[in-house]
Amino acid sequence: MNTQPAPLTPEELALRGIRIPPQPQVLLELERVMASDDYDARSIARIIERDAGIAAMLFKVARNPMFAGNAAPSTLDKAIIRLGFRPTLNIARAVALSTTLGQDTQRAYTMFWAHSRELAMLAAQIAEERVSVCNIFPEQAYLAGIFLKCGVPVLMQRFPDYCSELLREDRMDFPSLREEDRRFNVDHCTIGYLVARHWRLPDFIAEAILHHGEVPRDEFGATRSLVAILHLASHVRHSLAGSHNASWPRYGHEVLAELCLHPDEFPEYLADLKENALTAAA
Known part of the structure; x- marks a missing residue:
């Protein structure tokens, strides 16, 4: 039986001093471009490359055979083609979260x-x-x-x-x-x-x-x-x-x-x- 209470709103959390982390600019730009249907692998790669940390980790994840098959991509745009655009966005989101929260020692x-x-x-x-x-x-x-x-x-x-x-x-x-x-x-x-x-x-x-x-x-x-x-x-x-x-x-x-x-x-x-x-x- 589901007994989970209704989630608090961001406003209610703010009153308690709890801050929901914002999306990095790279993700916002990716979402904007992909919503336009006017993009290709190279244009998506250029956006991701603006954040070196996200680009490096995305490329590392994309080279895993589980995501990219047996042929490891040699460039970021090839990795995007291999993964597909929507999976690329999802993995970028996952990578970005860990670089946004807890950046200390x-x-x-x-x-x-x-x-x-x-x-x-x-x-x-x-x-x-x-x-x-x-x-x-x-x-x-x-x-x-x-x-x-x-x-x-x-x-x-x-x-x-x-x-x-x-x-x-x-x-x-x-x-x-x-x-x-x-x-x-x-x-x-x-x-x-x-x-x-x-x-x-x-x-x-x-x-x-x-x-x-x-x-x-x-x-x-x-x-x-x-x-x-x-x-x-x-x-x-x-x-x-x-x-x-x-x-x-x-x-x-x-x-x-x-x-x-x-x-x-x-x-x-x-x-x-x-x-x-x-x-x-x-």
Whole structure:
């Protein structure tokens, strides 16, 4: 049953001193040009190249075989052609977020974005393998994985003591929604949803961020499939780290059903995911 309260508005958050990060100018320009239908790969590349950090990371992600196939592109415009224009925008959004939030030397931010990238790559891997079942594409799952808990660094910036628990090496999760509501009167799901809407992410991705603490009802369609992918990606991370995933006993059976995975086949499937993740990280 969905019990998620209605998200706060940006105005209500502002009254609490919580700031939704603005989109970088590069993204705004990309969205403007792509809305005009008057562009090509070279013109898109010229816009992205204005931000060296986004360009470098986008190119690195695009060279991953999961996104670009077996032929690694040699130039940014070739990478854009290989990926497609809409996936390029989605990956640029994902890359830009981590360069916009938490640009300082605090170890908690470094750990947070490292964990987010790991989750995003696992989600993309699962989406690629299950695309015929759930129709979620790798770059969409990657985008959702990066943005999934982006409310956390927003709250870290607003509340200096928020990240104290994040500094523990063995922590795989973040404070519970109940704990956040008790201590800060707001939670990272709500913040993440508002960031996703403000950055113009597809509606089903924004909804997945809002509802990622559960598995939403069947009528949520693509949102439900994406949440299932994210739950499984998180479970793989826990398994790789040898840590307990407290949410899996509650939601695991729904995740497997949504992704059309039989429980008897799941141990072998999980082992394959872990092996592929370790190979990609090597």
